[in-house]
Amino acid sequence: MLRTPAAVQDAERYTAHNYHPLPVVISSAEGVWLTDVDGRRYLDCLAGYSALNFGHRHPALIAAAHAQLDKLTLTSRAFIHDQFADFCRELAALCGKDLVLPMNTGAEAVETGIKVARKWGYQVKGVPAGQANIVVAEGNFHGRTTTIVSFSTDEDARADFGPYTPGFRIVPYGDLAALAGAIDEHTVAVLLEPIQGEQGVVVPPEGYLPGVRQLCTERNVLFIADEIQSGLGRTGTTFACEQEGVVPDMYLLGKALGGGIVPVSAVAADADVLGVLKPGQHGSTFGGNPLACAVATEVVRLLATGEFQRRSAELGERLHTGLRGLIGKGLVAVRGRGLWAGLDIDPALMSGREACERLMERGVLAKDTHGSTIRLAPPLVITEEEIDHAVTQLAAVLAG
Structure with a gap:
């Protein structure tokens, strides 16, 4: 039967x-x-x-998980464990960034990116308190938390979950003119998927990502690339942004980072961006735990081979x-x-x-x-x- x-x-x-x-x-x-x-x-x-x-x-990832399970699985971030520094250092090197902030799920990485961008906007750019805005694209999929669905254009993901979080401006994906028009003196970030996965693997027009990079540089706005689905080898390069020679200010990573074994996500950026966070302002009990770091470090090493x-x-x-x-x-x-x-x-x-x-x-x-x-x-x-x-x-x- x-x-x-x-x-x-x-x-x-x-x-x-x-x-x-x-x-x-x-x-x-x-x-x-x-x-x-x-x-x-x-x-x-x-x-x-x-x-x-x-x-x-994958045998290398399973071996890393088995070895760590026999030693240590969780300490919380109240203490440092012996897998943490290797993971953060090697992932930062893979991304070409100074710092890494480990989390668990992709949605947590996106939420972290939003918080960091806002804090950067207030502390570094000088945006008046409570006035920060972030520009996003129609057809986006960054997760399903209350804040994230607030700027979704997918009614299945958004409907009946209000009231919605303010502070986001939605423009058509691939439209540089619309993006430029949405950025003002209070804009702290542009948050985009280099390729929109949930929308149907939508590739933007040639020149779009370099144009976004140029706009963000000229207007003193952070370019945040959500590479949770598109990154870590999926498109033929480590990051999909590489396809057009673009380096964002912040990478949001997840999914493949955990090797299909444990949920691992991370935000990678330089010290002038991630350095705005101070103790007590953001965290996660399981973020960067020993088991996650052991597996994710092996993932980074697999990617480092090319x-x-x-x-x-x-x-x-x-x-x-x-x-x-x-x-x-x-x-x-x-x-x-x-x-x-x-x-x-x-x-x-x-x-x-x-x-x-x-x-x-x-x-x-x-x-x-x-x-x-x-x-x-x-x-x-x-x-x-x-x-x-x-x-x-x-x-x-x-x-x-």
């Missing part, structure tokens, strides 16, 4: 319905392959929204070539960089959800967003043959 139906039913019965997962129940995984409770294998083409860039149970960035760039070419071959055969558009793609399915053919359900039946797991769009973001350890397999299965789904 199959175990999946009962397991799905139990999950639905005892869980708040804040997600709409595919009806698959995973029990084990290795590399890019998942196995469900009935023993069926699936190719993972989502990678935990980029949290699993290095695949499931291997995963190269894999993403080279294999991404193969993925996008295969996907572009399906335009006019059920796909109407393909976007993305590296091993990250947003696919618009002809809405007359099927919805994104239907496509993902049919892919699941063929042993490939992906995720839909915004109607007829699906996202592909396989672990960076995927092979050429596995990429070809995923594209072949998608072609079969589109062909009906």
Whole structure:
């Protein structure tokens, strides 16, 4: 008797319905392959929204976690532990920044970035108390806290969670003129995703990110890059901003930083920015804990080799070539960089959800967003043959 139906039913019965997962129940995984409770294998083409860039149970990351579990898992930031300095130093070097502030989830990194930008604005830029504003983009996805959904344009994320936090200005993504018009003397930061993931892997127009950098420099405004999904090798470079030679004032990192084992996030910036924080003004009991630091340090060391960035760039070419071959055969558009793609399915053919359900039946797991769009973001350890397999299965789904 199959175990999946009962397991799905139990999950639905005892869980708040804040997600709409595919009806698959995973029990084990290795590399890019998942196995469900009935023993069926699936190719993972989502990678935990980029949290699993290095695949499931990467041996170096698992070894680091096992070794640390036998020694120390938590001290709180009331004390310093022996994994902390290595993590902060090596991540700061990877980012080319002076300082790192470790947190846990991506949303916490975004909240931290907002707080730091406001404090920088008051203490360094001289913005009058309570007047700071931050410019963001339409279609953004930075998390789901009360403050973050206050500047979301996705009604599913925002509706019925007010009253909303003030202090944000929303402009069209990719529109430099609109951005310039929104910045005033009280603007402390521009907060953007270099590629909008949840919106459907939307890549901005060429020259947009350099233009944002120039505007922020000229107007004495911090450029905050949310690289939580786009960073750490996903697009073929360590950070998506590198694709256009841009260095932001602040990186927001998460997801892949925890190696798919523990939640780890971080803010990286120079001392003139992160240095505005003083003891007692911000913190997290679990932020930068020994287990998280041990795993994340190994993640940084994997990235320092450049291997995963190269894999993403080279294999991404193969993925996008295969996907572009399906335009006019059920796909109407393909976007993305590296091993990250947003696919618009002809809405007359099927919805994104239907496509993902049919892919699941063929042993490939992906995720839909915004109607007829699906996202592909396989672990960076995927092979050429596995990429070809995923594209072949998608072609079969589109062909009906």
